[in-house]
Amino acid sequence: MTHPDSLWLAQSLLHAPAWARVALTAPNERLREQAAVELAQSVIVAIENPPTIPDIRQMTLPL
Incomplete structure (x- = not known):
């Protein structure tokens, strides 16, 4: 994946730990920095492990 789209990036942020998303608005500067x-790191992990997109031409076989 060379250029992630905005929906994929939004999903990556939503899958980040909840404490980090909430802590971005904390009054404590140190906590905001840790949250950032x-x-x-969550976004980097998502970039390094992109979702696999199945080939629609491939026939799925039941197990």
Whole structure:
């Protein structure tokens, strides 16, 4: 994946830990910085492990 789209990035942020999403608005600067680092790491992990898109031409076989 060379250029992630906005929906994929939004899903990556929503799958980040809830404490990090909430802590971005915390009055404590140190907590906000830790939350930003955690969100950045979540996005990096998502970029390194892109979702697999099945080929629609491939026939699915029942197990």
